[in-house]
Amino acid sequence: MAAARALRNLLAHMEPLIAAAALVDEFPWADVLPQRDRVQFVTDFVRAFQASAEMGQWTLLAQTVREWKTTTAVHADPELVEQLSSPLNDDFGAISDPTED
Numbered sequence: 309m310a311a312a313r314a315l316r317n318l319l320a321h322m323e324p325l326i327a328a329a330a331l332v333d334e335f336p337w338a339d340v341l342p343q344r345d346r347v348q349f350v351t352d353f354v355r356a357f358q359a360s361a362e363m364g365q366w367t368l369l370a371q372t373v374r375e376w377k378t379t380t381a382v383h384a385d386p387e388l389v390e391q392l393s394s395p396l397n398d399d400f401g402a403i404s405d406p407t408e409d
Contacts, residue, residue, distance in 0.1 A: 312361035319354045327354070335373065337380045345383070349376045 319327055327350045332339045338349055356372035382388055 316358045316361045324350050337377055340380045340384050
């Protein structure tokens with residue numbers, strides 16, 4: 309637990325781009341992310357690491373890594389990025405109330 313807290317503090321005090329470079333060594337898929345998303349990945353990783361270290365429960369960190377890896381898969385597909393970032397011009401109809409039977 310002490311080692312996890314020490315690593316947590318080290319990551320929290322690092323320059324985000326330096327921490328990003330260190331994390332890309334461990335998670336090479338993060339290199340596909342645009343720079344601003346890479347910095348956000350570091351921020352999210354550090355916060356999830358902090359929470360996980362405090363709780364002694366690492367599922368939060370694992371979920372954060374899994375979600376960012378999925379985000380990276382989107383960025384790796386230019387067609388998908390285009391589809392997801394273009395404006396919606398169609399009316400897809402009414403949305404039903406999910407609380408109604």
